[in-house]
Amino acid sequence: MMDWQDEGMVIAARPHGESAAIIEVFTRSHGRHAGVVRGGAGRRLAPVLQPGNQIAAVWRARLGDHLGSFTVEPVRSRAHLMADRLALAGLSAVCALLHVALAEREPHPALWPPTMALLDGLGGAGWAEAYLRWELQLLAEMGFGLDLSVCAVTGATAGLAYVSPKTGHAVTAAGAGDWADRLLPLPPGLTSPGPLDPAALQQGLALTAHFLTREIAALTGRDALPEARGRLADLLARSR
Numbered sequence: 001m002m003d004w005q006d007e008g009m010v011i012a013a014r015p016h017g018e019s020a021a022i023i024e025v026f027t028r029s030h031g032r033h034a035g036v037v038r039g040g041a042g043r044r045l046a047p048v049l050q051p052g053n054q055i056a057a058v059w060r061a062r063l064g065d066h067l068g069s070f071t072v073e074p075v076r077s078r079a080h081l082m083a084d085r086l087a088l089a090g091l092s093a094v095c096a097l098l099h100v101a102l103a104e105r106e107p108h109p110a111l112w113p114p115t116m117a118l119l120d121g122l123g124g125a126g127w128a129e130a131y132l133r134w135e136l137q138l139l140a141e142m143g144f145g146l147d148l149s150v151c152a153v154t155g156a157t158a159g160l161a162y163v164s165p166k167t168g169h170a171v172t173a174a175g176a177g178d179w180a181d182r183l184l185p186l187p188p189g190l191t192s193p194g195p196l197d198p199a200a201l202q203q204g205l206a207l208t209a210h211f212l213t214r215e216i217a218a219l220t221g222r223d224a225l226p227e228a229r230g231r232l233a234d235l236l237a238r239s240r
Helices: 079-082 084-103 109-121 126-142 173-180 198-220 227-240
Strands: 002-015 019-029 033-039 054-063 069-076 158-164 170-172
Touching: 002 033, 002 069, 019 069, 019 109, 033 054, 033 079, 079 084, 084 126, 084 198, 084 227, 109 126, 109 198, 126 198, 126 227, 158 173, 170 173, 198 227
Parallel strands: 033 069
Antiparallel strands: 002 019, 002 054, 019 033, 054 069, 158 170
């Protein structure tokens, strides 16, 4: 018998049979993991298994490669986000990206704290910038962290203005030269904490979208980002 206990955040849930549900969770120590919850479609557990909610989970299976089953207890509800269209779009984008970007059962403990901090801040001041910087962390967890600290051509650390669409390395205007029109703009302020102006936020979302699309395609064969991520970008563009 295989089993473990962990804290997780529900990514998705779907009915299974008459009363059960199959859930997918992003866990603190066991990565993205699926399992059956008996009674998960019932009145008591269905509200607990809404995407974004945190749960205490025990997973058991006869063999390690089996789907297995979860027993769950509520830890933190995020049902209040249902009343905030923009924050709900942020939650949906996080869940969708975790689903497609992380290999199943591969631990990502370094991603857990910033993900929970982001979800706790949804709807508050500065959460859109926090979401963008979370996407940069997600790329790093996928093995493609962007190097935005030094120019790949000149070695300079000041005047960084572009990002190579191939390598993800920053480039200064001087280093870019005649190649500037083939590079992605580096939004001012992206590498520092704090707010971004609307144009910089949109540039940042375009930057991360480029690399996420490429890396997710290499991992899953999908050639586009999840629709939920596109909806969030559109809503943010119209809200500022």
